[in-house]
Amino acid sequence: INQGMAFRTPDVQLHLKTCFLLLLGGLMEAAQEQGSMYMWIDANQARVLIGFEEDILIVSEGKMAPFTHDFRKAQQRMPAIPVNIQHVNFTWQATDQAEYFYEFQTLRSLDKDIMDDPTVNVPLLGSVPHKASVVQVSFPCRGDQDGVAAFEVTILVMDAGGNIILRTPHNAIFFKTCQKAKCPGGCRSGGYCNERQVCECQDGFYGVHCEKALCSPRCLNGGLCMSPGVCICPPGYFGPSCERANCSTTCLNGGTCFHPGKCICAVGFEGSRCELSKCQQPCRNGGKCTGRNKCKCSKGYHGDLCSKAVCEPSCGAHGTCVEPNRCQCRDGWHGRHCNKTLKKLKQKLNTLKLQHVEKR
The missing domain is CATH 2.10.25.10 (Laminin)
Structure with missing residues (x-):
């Protein structure tokens, strides 16, 4: 891709850079302007993607970079991800002692005859690490035919109270250009065709086309596939696919165990076990606590505690x-x-x- 970039004029390079930045930044948008989460594309990955060797900051202190603000308007003129780019690496980190949790809600190809569902190299549910870590989003072309595949990647990032900090814009669709692979039949399950025209498979897959899974479904939450159908789970997780968190504490008031020892609380509650109401005095007349001393009143009542009739x-x-x-x-x-x-x-x-x- 660098060779191709070398023949383009500076204006074309700048246009491509802007479009790719919008494409990459479009994966997420700010829901609240606060936080201590950071996400960026390092200089090496930026050089491969757009020919400019510089770090690209997408999220800083929970806020989106200014170049992402025109994402919706620019989406129609975005280029498809080129043939020779099979994945994009993002680096993210939660600083200080802040706790953030993420969930990949959708990884879906809309043209599965051209490209399989996108994959990520991290569990679909987990916590944002406090050390800078790479999240790789891969685009597995099937190798059966040429074309442009549309796909969706939907991700939410929440704070320890379950409040959404960042999220993928609604109805965000991206595109990937695929060509027939050099490997006969193509490489599946995130595998790629190497220079010897042999499929190199991701961990947990094997076969001529990487079509066979050692563990199906795959091991989640950092579990290791040791033999067909056998996952070795990391501390804090269990289940056939390491899909369940081993919660030593019980989450109260409708809270859900999201991570070992961590509860995502229902609206109006907080605390390590969701044991505390955010309203110091209970809401009256059927009102419900929706925030710090804020009550949502039922019809016919108003006031801070819903104690006044209308x-x-x-x-x-x-x-x-x-x-x-x-x-x-x-x-x-x-x-x-x-x-x-x-x-x-x-x-x-x-x-x-x-x-x-x-x-x-």
Whole structure:
């Protein structure tokens, strides 16, 4: 790809660089402008991708780099990932003591006759490491035919409270150009065709086309496939595919064990076991805690604790709203909205009596 870049003019190079940056940055967008998470593409990977040897910072302190802000508008003019690029490496890191968790929700090829589902070299669920680590997203062309394959990569990054910090933009579609592989029949399951025209397979796969799996489904969460169907799990995980976290603590109030000893809490709760309500005083009248001392009230109530009833229209200056749309009037006043005096009522009654006597 460097040879090809050498023959392009600076303007074309700059255009390609911008498009590729948008493509790479488009994998994620900021949901909240806070945090201490970083993601970048190192200089070596940048040189392979766009011919510029420089680090490309995508996320800094939980904020997206400015070049990603036009992603939606630029998506239509993005180039497809070239034939000779089989994967993209991202480096990420959570600094300080902050805890972040990620989940790859979708890795899907929309043209499986051209390209299999994208793969990643990390578990689909896990925590963002505190040491700089590489996440590799691979694009496994099938080798059966030429063409451009559309694909989706959906990822969420959450903080320790389960709040989404970063996420893939909605309906984000990317493209990969594939050609028939030199290896007859192509290489599958993330394998690639080497210079000897032999498929080199990823760990856990074998066969002429890397079509056979030693462990199916594959070992998750860093598990090691030792023999067909046998995964050796790292500490804290168990199950046939190391898919289950061995949680020593029970998550309360609807919380879910996301990682050994870590709970993702339901809305309105926090704490290591989700044992604490974010509202110091409980929400009343069916209200639900949605944040730090914030209640979402049911219909007919309002206020910080949902303790105040709503009357529409109001009870005015001579009444108090005691239940939804029910006013309690002060002495001397009556009516649905406490806007009528008893004196006027007596005068009206006396008038009606006089009219009745006169008719008789």
